[in-house]
Amino acid sequence: MSINHVVLGTGAIGRSIMEELIKRGESVRMVNRLGKLDEVPAEVEVVASDLYDSAKVTEVTWDAQVVYQSEAALSAHEDGKLHVAIGRGSDFFGPWGLSSTMGQRAFYPLLQGGAAQLIGRTDLPHSHTYIKDFGMALVILGERDEADGQAWHVPNDQPKMSQGELVRMFAEEADVEPKISSMGKLMMAIGGFFIPEARETVEMMYEFDKPFIVDSSKFEKVFGMKATPMREAIRETVNWYKNHVELNHG
16 A cells, blocks of 8 residues: 655654644554554554665655655755755653653653652743644645745744743643752763763753743744644643653653
8 A cells, every 4th residue: 555654753753743644634654663653543554664774764665755754854855856844843742752851751750749850940931842733843844845945943832931831830730739850961961871861961951051942933924833822732741641651761
């Protein structure tokens, strides 16, 4: 069977792309190393492939009209080899977004009566992208010819909301106390000896020591998409984390 859309990688962003495509009635193939994926609709094909092997990637994408999360760059578009559009988001949150800085280390402790574990300044403006909006935006980019050859910042609601404000909204929706702890660069560097995610995040600390605001007005103006209202996005995130406590490996 011919597949219209192939998603390389089945993390939170890949899943959000899949969900948006299913809503639109599209055929989807999900690709990861093992060829397995939990909580996937029956109509979605899941296959195994080595995404670092270009020949194998060609095998699983040859019949696709659109490929998502490919390693192709804008230079390939400029050379006329591919039609490429790039979607960029800020730190994301939402269903399956466990590895994000606003993921399992923030939300599971809150639900258990502890403190959300954040990094950097929690009182500064810091844009966050709702994972479902990320998926929808990437699907739009795959559909629209005018997106080709450019990089686009995907929509974010309340882009000047701080980390602390987001956590307090989560706590309010979850009916728990809004406790917050935060690690600076030094503590993150020390934590990197024990936590791989912390080691990787140290290089991105500049995003958390100063205001980090993403302007998505270009995307919104051209494609007419608005981000999910933050309150609604937080409510859906609370429900997902409450229903997936077994994934808490923090």
